[in-house]
Amino acid sequence: MTTPGEEQAVNSGFVRSYVITGGRGLPDAEGLSLVTLVTIAPDRQPPPNPSPEVRAIWELCSGGYLSVAEVAGHLGQPVGVARLLLNDLAEQGHLMRRKAPPPAQLVDRKILEEVLHGLHVRFG
Amino acid sequence: MALEVSLMTFAQGPLLWALVVVALVAVGAVLRARKTNIGLRRQNSELHQQRETLQRQRDELHVAYTGLTHQHSAELAEVRKDAEEETKAVLKAAVRTLQGLADEQQVVIENAQQKYGDDPGILADLMAVDHANSQFGRRAQGIAVLCGGWLGRRETVASVFDVARSAQGRIRQFDRVRINGQVNFSVVSKAVEPVAVVLAELLANATNYSAPGAPVEINIQAVPTGVCLIVDDAGLGMGQEEKDRAAALLAPRAAISLSSLGIPPQFGFAVSGMLAARYGFKVSVDSVSPYGGVRAVVLLPDELLTGDVPSPPPVAAHHDAEVAALPRRQAPAPSPTPLFPPVAQPIAAPQPTGPAATTAGGLPKRRRKSPVSVVPSTEPGQVRSNEETASRLGAFQRGTRSGRDMTTMEGPEFQ
Numbered sequence: 342m343t344t345p346g347e348e349q350a351v352n353s354g355f356v357r358s359y360v361i362t363g364g365r366g367l368p369d370a371e372g373l374s375l376v377t378l379v380t381i382a383p384d385r386q387p388p389p390n391p392s393p394e395v396r397a398i399w400e401l402c403s404g405g406y407l408s409v410a411e412v413a414g415h416l417g418q419p420v421g422v423a424r425l426l427l428n429d430l431a432e433q434g435h436l437m438r439r440k441a442p443p444p445a446q447l448v449d450r451k452i453l454e455e456v457l458h459g460l461h462v463r464f465g
Numbered sequence: 466m467a468l469e470v471s472l473m474t475f476a477q478g479p480l481l482w483a484l485v486v487v488a489l490v491a492v493g494a495v496l497r498a499r500k501t502n503i504g505l506r507r508q509n510s511e512l513h514q515q516r517e518t519l520q521r522q523r524d525e526l527h528v529a530y531t532g533l534t535h536q537h538s539a540e541l542a543e544v545r546k547d548a549e550e551e552t553k554a555v556l557k558a559a560v561r562t563l564q565g566l567a568d569e570q571q572v573v574i575e576n577a578q579q580k581y582g583d584d585p586g587i588l589a590d591l592m593a594v595d596h597a598n599s600q601f602g603r604r605a606q607g608i609a610v611l612c613g614g615w616l617g618r619r620e621t622v623a624s625v626f627d628v629a630r631s632a633q634g635r636i637r638q639f640d641r642v643r644i645n646g647q648v649n650f651s652v653v654s655k656a657v658e659p660v661a662v663v664l665a666e667l668l669a670n671a672t673n674y675s676a677p678g679a680p681v682e683i684n685i686q687a688v689p690t691g692v693c694l695i696v697d698d699a700g701l702g703m704g705q706e707e708k709d710r711a712a713a714l715l716a717p718r719a720a721i722s723l724s725s726l727g728i729p730p731q732f733g734f735a736v737s738g739m740l741a742a743r744y745g746f747k748v749s750v751d752s753v754s755p756y757g758g759v760r761a762v763v764l765l766p767d768e769l770l771t772g773d774v775p776s777p778p779p780v781a782a783h784h785d786a787e788v789a790a791l792p793r794r795q796a797p798a799p800s801p802t803p804l805f806p807p808v809a810q811p812i813a814a815p816q817p818t819g820p821a822a823t824t825a826g827g828l829p830k831r832r833r834k835s836p837v838s839v840v841p842s843t844e845p846g847q848v849r850s851n852e853e854t855a856s857r858l859g860a861f862q863r864g865t866r867s868g869r870d871m872t873t874m875e876g877p878e879f880q
Binding site: 350352360 | 571
């Protein structure tokens with residue numbers, strides 16, 4: 342009737358994101374924006390029976406600071422899901438956060454030209 | 466003399482004649498009666514013969530009738546079977562399209578979740594859509610199985626825990642399910658979907674037939690012959706009749722007729738039975754859970770298990786690379802960029818970043834680079850005098866140093 346060859350491949354993700362969050366409400370971006378840097382605090386033990394995602398976060402973030410967006414990217418989960426899990430870890434005191442360094446202030450090109458011009462006049 | 470006279474008298478007497486006549490008549494009557502008797506006997510035997518013939522004919526007719534009835538019912542069964550098979554074939558083809566669409570839609574939703582994952586509101590809505598779509602996909606898979614079709618195949622093994630979580634995501638009241646216990650086993654790729662679908666059907670029964678809000682537990686246990694997934698609910702349990710029906714569906718001896726599943730069709734057990742038989746695992750629902758409800762047990766034999774660790778899909782692809790990169794993240798501030806010979810190489814060439822510059826989610830992979838603080842010159846070949854070069858580089862060095870000082874002040878500052 343049917344041969345195994347007829348079987349279509351299933352491509353969608355296996356574990357759904359709402360199962361990972363347990364159907365809980367998602368936190369807003371406050372406190373953990375995309376560019377907030379997070380790391381596991383030193384000398385902490387992972388929570389007992391961590392889910393595979395929490396374990397992955399633990400491994401990812403134990404080595405140094407990573408941004409929330411990067412954590413989500415490595416997990417392959419939406420940022421909101423990673424944020425919820427990170428929020429849990431933060432509430433348990435496992436997580437340290439640091440604001441992203443402020444973006445560099447771009448100097449007006451005109452000022453640079455004026456400075457260059459002044460230097461030329463003085464030294465050139 | 467007297468005797469003679471009497472004899473004479475006797476012979477001549479009317480009585481004698483009367484007697485003779487009577488005797489004659491009697492003889493005639495006897496003869497006639499015998500004749501009649503013979504006739505009747507003949508008639509009787511003829512009738513007997515006729516009756517036997519008729520009985521034989523009746524028996525023959527009876528045999529013919531029975532034969533016809535049998536033939537008829539056999540033909541009817543065959544026609545029914547054909548009709549059922551045709552229906553199943555049509556349904557299977559139709560459902561296969563639906564399965565494909567559900568899977569396709571799931572991928573679209575996943576991508577949307579990645580794309581809009583930063584907005585909790587949108588993500589929550591997308592999760593609701595995802596949830597509905599997962600249930601839809603499971604229904605389509607169930608119908609496909611009943612029609613003799615296939616579920617679709619996964620390419621990779623999945624841990625028993627993930628199979629349980631995947632099953633959890635396919636039912637309406639997934640938030641009532643708790644999963645306890647983890648084993649270091651994975652389900653081989655061909656059995657991943659079947660086991661997830663069966664477990665989802667059992668979870669759906671467990672949540673539907675127990676009090677709303679009551680938790681449903683999945684306990685994962687390694688046993689000598691494999692791994693057990695035990696689903697316990699706190700419902701009312703099943704009566705003997707229901708148990709018998711379930712047992713019959715879970716160990717099907719013949720193809721299950723679609724019309725026997727009732728309206729609305731209850732095909733959880735039928736689907737479970739067919740999949741278990743096809744892939745070689747066991748499902749039973751005949752015990753009582755510690756909470757008084759039904760305990761359903763899926764027993765996965767060793768043949769369907771593997772010790773391979775299913776690399777958690779997202780982290781999998783680049784996990785090793787990531788571990789290798791970690792020490793670099795920990796490293797103290799990199800040594801100042803050598804300034805000489807930056808003149809010959811005015812563009813701080815980006816360090817070769819190796820392969821795999823993006824994550825599975827399409828995000829760029831960040832690697833720690835040496836600080837690049839020079840605005841790249843657009844005229845690399847420009848020739849400058851030594852003096853000019855020295856003064857520029859001196860200014861540049863002072864600039865970068867002050868810049869780095871700022872960073873170090875900011876750097877080690879923890880929360």
